[in-house]
Amino acid sequence: MNATDFVKRMLVGRKLSSAQLGETLLPKRIALPVFASDALSSVAYAPDEILLTLSLAGVVGFAFSWQIALAVALVMLLVVLSYRQTVHAYPSGGGDYEVATVNLGPTAGLVVASALLVDYVLTVAVSVSSGVQNAKAMFPFLQGNEGWVAAVVILLLMTMNLRGVRESGSFFAIPTYGFMIGVLGMTAWGLFRYFGLGEHLQAPTAMYGVQGSESYEPFVGLAAVVLLARAFSSGCAALTGVEAISNGVPAFREPKSRNAATTLALLGTVAITMLGGIIVLANLTGLKLVDPDGHSSFTLNGQVVDIAHETAMGQLARTIFDTFPVGFYFVITMTMVILFLAANTAFNGFPVLGSILARDGFLPKALHTRGDRLAYSNGILALATAAIALVLIYNASVTALIQLYVVGVFVSFTVSQFGMLRHWTRHLKTEKDPKVRAHMQRSRVINAVGLTGTGLVLVIVLASKFIYGAYLAVLAMAAMFLLMRSIRNHYDKVAREVAVAPADARMLPSxxxxxxxxxxxxxxxxxxxxxxxxxxxxxxxxxxxxxxxxxxxxxxxxxxxxxxxxxxxxxxxxxxxxxxxxxxxxxxxxxxxxxxxxxxxxxxxxxxxxxxxxxxxxxxxxxxxxxxxxxxxxxxxxxxxxASSKYALSRVQRNTAAAWRRPGTGQVRVGDSTREPSRKE
Structure with missing residues (x-):
């Protein structure tokens, strides 16, 4: 084994044969942190984005935070219910891409694929950037170096995922469950102290006023509608990652569809509970956030003051665990880690989707090949490269990246729900069993409601975020769509050129x-x-x-x-x-x-x-x-x-001993060999 192979084995582990693929399948307890870490972790920054946006209206804007959170929770419930139908109907792992392609045609499927690929890259960039921002609560020296820190974290995540889904999932399970325990425990303890013990809890920013943006004052009429729509669309970042389970059904243990549906239900329940708990605690403690870009500011006695910006999670943990520092550090540490690991959802979804697209000829065929750890290594490398470029360009700014976010996932949500509606309608035309028909009709109603909800959210997101950066995401999707169409056209053209004609097999050179x-x-x-x-x-x-x-x-x-x-x-x-x-x-x-x-x-x-x-x-x-x-x-x-080639030959012999086992193999090419190979050789 040479030095390169030694380092590779140290980083990603020993090789796995194709026969060991079954060993990588995930039980539900591991599948939840693997595929749901993005959606679960989004409760760490989705409330921040809601409150930051509402701060543009001044203090009065925060009064609408619970209504926005309730609307986001309702949409999440609709999406989870809708995707439970998808994992049962399309368990092959194609997810939204397969649903759209089968029911709406290849063009619709490619639109969904373009949206998902862009959104997966943004998922990694936003999640890691948010983790870096939360880490500054404990490590202030990170200020100014956020982009490079985020790039290093992405490289570490890439290395872990190159080791395989099962191994990376086992590693990520502990911090994911730790985050869930920390947030739910903080919520329960905070509510108990407030209502059970009657303590008056105040967040560090409760004493300050907020001066909003002149564009939203007074907060009435069209200005109020526009700002509430922006806050809602930012809060919908909590829904990202839900679709990853439908793409990852083949990675579950049998029965795959049932286990995937159960994991979806667990994801929805936990995420909605945590999001609601954070918003409730923020209202009870008087927590406030302002736009770090200066569009809103803290005030004290009518004067603008400049104080250190701290996330909602950091303020709540500091307030609720003010007499128990261990609780504060546990919540902040788990939040920081889960935000980093949330990118793992994309590291599992992007390579699988890329493999399916490569199989269909829309991406380079190298993405369809599994690495020596049975992971889609080329897809993992491509995702990491794109995400690192984004965090360096935007210096890991969540506020800037979040404007590009969510658009892609709601494009895929909406098109997928329309595809599922067509799926049930098509099958109802031929199904005669009354019980099966009743089930299909219920499923169609669920997907119809999901289509209405996600379609409405997509319109709101596009209308409220377009000029703030969402147009860049739309352009990226369009570019990805055209790129994949070009790749498919190239492969089709090459296939036509090299197709064997009847005369080709018999035509010898004259x-x-x-x-x-x-x-x-x-x-x-x-x-x-x-x-x-x-x-x-x-x-x-x-x-x-x-x-x-x-x-x-x-x-x-x-x-x-x-x-x-x-x-x-x-x-x-x-x-x-x-x-x-x-x-x-x-x-x-x-x-x-x-x-x-x-x-x-x-x-x-x-x-x-x-x-x-x-x-x-x-x-x-x-x-x-x-x-x-x-x-x-x-x-x-x-x-x-x-003569110097003997060194290269010895390296080959060590790495592929079986191929060079017979004596004399390869010597026919050596210039100074006087030995003639025997017939047996």
Whole structure:
């Protein structure tokens, strides 16, 4: 094992065979943190976004926070109920993409796929950025370096996910459940202290007033409607990640659909409870937030004051656990960790969806291949790269990134619900069993209500966020859509070009003309001559390009001395160029007969060190690259192993011992071997 393989095995673990795929399937207790961490963690920043937006109306805006939270919870309930129908009807893992493609056509499916891919990238960027913002409550020195810290965290998450779904899920389960216990425990203890013990709890910002934006004062009429719509659309970030379970059904243990539906129900119940608890505590404690970009400000005695910004979760934990510091640090730590790990939902959803799209020809086929840990490694790497670019561009600003967020997921929600409506309608036309029909009709009603709710939210999100950055997400979706259509068109075009016609299997070349590239008369050149002879071509000739008269005369003399009975043609090159004259000569050998073939043999040194490659084979590399684009021409590299290649060979022998087990294997290519292989070999 070389150093590279050793580091890789240390990072991602030992290889897993395809037969071990069943070992990676998830029980519900692991599937919940794997697929639901995004939706659960969003309760850590969705309340912040609601309160930040409402602060633009001043103190009066906070009075509407519980109504906004109630509306978000209602939409989440509709989405969870709707997706429970999806996981039963389409358990193959295609999720929204499959639903839209089957019921609405490939174009609708591609729209959904584009929206989901963009949203998965934003999920990673927003979740990790929010984690960094919460981490500043304990680590103030992170101020100003948020983007780079977020990039490092994404790299760590990428490494964990390269180890496989099961292993990363087991690792992430503890902090996910810790976050749930922390938030629910904080909510229960805060409500008990307030109502049971009669304590008057006040958040650190309760004593301050809030000066809003002039655009929303007075907070009535159209201004109020617009701001409430913005607050609602920001709060709907709590719904992201719900669709990941429908994409990940194949990763569940049997019975897959039932386990996925149960996990969805658990997700909805816990997320709604936590979101509602945080908003209730924020109202009871007088918690306030202001826009860090300066569109709203804290005031004290009528004067604007500048105080440190702290998240809602940080203020509530500090207030409720004011006599129990361990509780404060536990909640903040779990919040920070779960926000980082929330990106894990996207690291599971994006590669699976990318694999399905690659299988259908809409993305590069490399995304369809599992890595040696049975994870879709290329998809994981692609997602991490895109997310790192975003957090560096926006310096991990949640407020900036959140404006791009949510649009994609509600596009997929809406199109998927419409697809499910068509699904039930189509099946009801042929189903005769009364019980089955009754079930289908109930499911259709659920999806119809879900379609109405998500469609309305999509309109609100687009209308309220478009000018604040959502248009960038729409443009990204459009670009992704066009890119995937172009990739599919390319694959279709290539498939048509290379399709085998009946005559192709029987059509042999009418004439093969062999050309040997000669730069020196040495052992590699002699090997090329012998291989060309072994092919029994119609004609064989050697060609050298004259860039120095003395060297050319020496080559001709050495060639004649070998008495090879193969003519050596010398091409003049007054401008001392090798590749151009040789290519022109080969091009001139081609005939108008499409069945004629020119086969060019190029001797090539096989070296053992990377730096030796720089010293050899450069002319051959250029010739091969150019000749590959010439119709009717084939290129054959004739390898000759130099002594240094034994180091590379020994590395290969150590890494693939079984392939080199037989004695003598590969020695036929070694230049100084005088041993002839036996018949058994």
């Amino acid at each position: 004439r093969v003309r062999a050309v040997i590239m000669v730069q020196e008369v040495n052992k590699p050149t002699m090997r090329a001559v012998n291989f060309a002879r072994a092919t029994r071509a119609s004609s064989i000739e050697a060609v050298t390009v004259s860039v120095d008269d003395a060297e050319t005369r020496a080559i001709v003399a050495q060639w004649d001395a070998q008495q090879l009975e193969i003519p050596l043609k010398v091409i003049a090159s007054p401008y001392r160029e090798v590749t151009g004259p040789f290519l022109n000569y080969v091009k001139g050998m081609r005939s108008d007969n499409p069945r004629d073939v020119v086969c060019v043999y190029i001797p090539e040194y096989i070296v053992g060190h990377w730096w030796e490659q720089v010293l050899h084979n450069q002319t051959g590399l250029i010739l091969k690259t150019r000749l590959n684009f010439m119709q009717g021409v084939m290129v054959t590299s004739v390898p000759y192993q130099l």
